[in-house]
Amino acid sequence: MIVSKNAVKKFDTFTAIDNLSCTIPDGCIYGMVGSNGAGKSTFLRMISGVYRPDSGEVTIDDESIWENPAAKCQIAFIPDDVYYLANSNMNRMADLYSTVYPSFDYNTFKYLTNTFNLDPKKNLNSFSKGMRRQASTILALAARTKYIFFDETFDGLDPVMRNLVKKLICNDVVERKATAIITSHSLRELEDTCDQLALLHKGGLVLESDIGNLKTKQFKVQIAFSDEYDKSKFDGIDIVSFHKSGSVTNMIIKGEREETVTKLSMMQPLILDVLPLSLEEIFTYEMEALGYSFEGLFEEV
Secondary structure, eight states: OEEEEEEEEEETTEEEEEEEEEEEOTTOEEEEEESTTSSHHHHHHHHTTSSOOSEEEEEETTEEOTTOHHHHTTEEEEOSSOOOOTTOBHHHHHHHHHHHOTTOOHHHHHHHHHHHTOOTTSBGGGSOHHHHHHHHHHHHHHTTOSEEEEESTTTTOOHHHHHHHHHHHHHHHHHHOOEEEEEOSOHHHHHHHOSEEEEEETTEEEEEEEHHHHHHSEEEEEEEOSSOOOGGGGTTSEEEEEEEETTEEEEEEESOHHHHHHHHHTTOOSEEEEEOOOHHHHHHHHHHHTTOOOTTTTSOO
16 A cells, blocks of 8 residues: 655755645556646655655555665556667566566566567667557566556557557556556546546645546536526535526536535526536646636637
8 A cells, every 4th residue: 555644845946746645555546637747757756766755754565665675676667758778678678677576577578568569679769659658568567566657658659559558557457456556647548547536736635536436526517597696696515616607607516416406406497407527627627726727818819
């Protein structure tokens, strides 16, 4: 289990991670999204032992990762900016990984290399961006570690390869009870893959929820009344977003759907429609609530 308690990481005057606390259970796929510069990559580097928290603590299985080789043997980390040494190829990298990871499985490596149709003898720096990321995924999965961290996993992959990587990650988690953390700007990819989702903004955790609960505890309502009204009419209802045009209002609401709909129905509206939200919409409205919005930017020339 991964636990972060009030973790802080600063670079000069910039705070990348700000009192971040979360618990990531074993055997799940944990997705992380956020605004640019939210701290997703920094957090992965902290729980991989690349960065040391300036304060607070980050532990895996109750152990600190920083300068702990035994703990790091259980972590495979694929960074956003994949780098390989000159003249390296997949076979040489496999030999390197086998010296670092006692659980490295050459049979898995060969199977995945054939599955992705990559030449293990070819110089990795001659590969395209997507092929280099495929190679990193193969090596990480072949390491057979308990924890696998993917930073912008699907960046540079075509749709076929994205689906293949998602299936491999899911199978690894299910079969070995591994724990995967995925950061991505593609909410659609996380929606299909992850068990839990965390939203980061300015180094802090805005929300953390099971994917199912996240989509059922927020919903969109379109409502209209014949008389004049404003937001105060809905006191007692947790409104994330409120947009009124004429007599019609569109709202994003948090809470129990049936209870809220009953309350709204008792107001005898002219129109009452309840619609589900996609993860992208939830992300957008949560960020708007934090002031991260560019609405109206292009309305005037």
